Amino acid sequence: MKKLNKLVVAFGAAILFAVGMVGGAQAYSIDNTFKLGNNEGSSLPTTNNHIILHDVGTESTARENASYLKRAWLSTESYVQYYVGDGGKVYSGGAEGYQAWGAGAVANAGSPVQIELAHTWDANQFAKDYAAYVNLARNSALKYGIPLTLDGSGNGIKTHLWVTNNLWGNHSDPYGYLARFGVTKAKLAQDLKTGLPEDGSGSSVTTPVKPTEPAKPATSNIPAGFTPENGTFINGDTEIMDRVGGASVYNTRGEYLKPYGAWKYDSYKRIGNLVWIHQTFKGMQVYIPVRQGSVAWGTFR
Numbered sequence: 095m096k097k098l099n100k101l102v103v104a105f106g107a108a109i110l111f112a113v114g115m116v117g118g119a120q121a122y123s124i125d126n127t128f129k130l131g132n133n134e135g136s137s138l139p140t141t142n143n144h145i146i147l148h149d150v151g152t153e154s155t156a157r158e159n160a161s162y163l164k165r166a167w168l169s170t171e172s173y174v175q176y177y178v179g180d181g182g183k184v185y186s187g188g189a190e191g192y193q194a195w196g197a198g199a200v201a202n203a204g205s206p207v208q209i210e211l212a213h214t215w216d217a218n219q220f221a222k223d224y225a226a227y228v229n230l231a232r233n234s235a236l237k238y239g240i241p242l243t244l245d246g247s248g249n250g251i252k253t254h255l256w257v258t259n260n261l262w263g264n265h266s267d268p269y270g271y272l273a274r275f276g277v278t279k280a281k282l283a284q285d286l287k288t289g290l291p292e293d294g295s296g297s298s299v300t301t302p303v304k305p306t307e308p309a310k311p312a313t314s315n316i317p318a319g320f321t322p323e324n325g326t327f328i329n330g331d332t333e334i335m336d337r338v339g340g341a342s343v344y345n346t347r348g349e350y351l352k353p354y355g356a357w358k359y360d361s362y363k364r365i366g367n368l369v370w371i372h373q374t375f376k377g378m379q380v381y382i383p384v385r386q387g388s389v390a391w392g393t394f395r
C-alpha cells in the first residue's frame with residue numbers, strides 16, 4: 095500500500111497547488127506568529143457548512159487584530175481562524191475545523207473557517223488584501239467541500255450580514271467596508287467563483303474618498319444623538335457580544351458582557367431595532383446593545 099499512499103499524497107498536493115495559485119500569481123503564505131496554541135481557543139470541532147466573511151470594523155491592520163486577539167481571545171471572547179490585510183498577508187488565529195468565536199453559537203459551530211479583512215484607505219493595498227481574502231475563502235470552501243455560493247440558501251460562503259439575517263446577531267459586515275472600494279455583492283460572488291491574481295491586478299477596485307474626521311463634541315463624552323442618562327445595566331442570563339459594532343454604531347474596541355454582568359452607561363440611543371448604551375472606557379467610546387424592540391435583555395438601575 096506504500097505506493098498508493100504516495101500517489102494519494104501527490105494528488106492532494108497537486109490540488110492544493112491548483113487552488114492556491116490563480117493565473118500564475120504568487121499565492122498568499124500564512125503567518126503563524128499569532129496562532130492560538132493547542133490549549134487556547136475552543137476545543138469543539140465544527141461541521142462543514144459555511145465559510146464566514148467579516149471585516150474588522152475598525153481602522154486597524156491584520157497584524158494588530160491577530161496579535162490583540164492572541165492576547166485577548168478569552169477576555170473578549172472573540173477570535174477567528176484568519177486575519178487578512180497589510181498588503182495581502184494572512185495571519186492565522188484559531189485552528190481550522192475548530193469553532194471560532196466570531197458570529198454566534200450556531201454559525202461558529204458550522205464554520206471550519208471564518209476570515210476577518212483588516213482595513214486600509216489605500217486602493218493598491220486593498221486590491222492585494224481583497225484578492226488574498228477571496229482566494230483564502232475560496233480555497234477553504236473547496237478544502238471542506240462547501241459550495242462557492244455567496245449568501246445563498248443551504249451550505250456555502252456567507253457574510254456576517256447573512257448570519258445576522260438568517261441565524262443570530264446584529265452585525266452587517268463586510269459589505270460596508272467592501273463598498274469603500276466599489277466592491278459589490280455581485281462582484282464578491284463572482285470573484286469567489288473564479289479566484290483572483292494576488293498581485294491585485296484583477297481586483298478592479300475604485301479609489302475611495304477618505305472622509306474628514308467628524309467634529310467631536312467639545313464639552314462632553316456623550317456621542318452625538320445619544321440621550322444623556324446615568325445608570326447601570328445588569329445583563330440577563332445571555333451573553334451580549336459586540337465585537338465590531340452594529341447598526342450605525344462602531345466600537346473602537348470589542349465589547350462583551352457576560353450573563354448577569356454590570357455595565358455603567360452615561361447615555362443611550364435607539365438605532366433601528368436596537369437600543370445602545372454608551373460609556374467612555376480609558377478614553378475610548380464603547381457601545382453595547384441592551385434592548386431589542388421593546389424587550390430589554392436585562393435590568394436597569
Ligand SMILES: [Zn+2]
Nearest residue numbers: 148254265267
Ligand atoms: Zn463580523
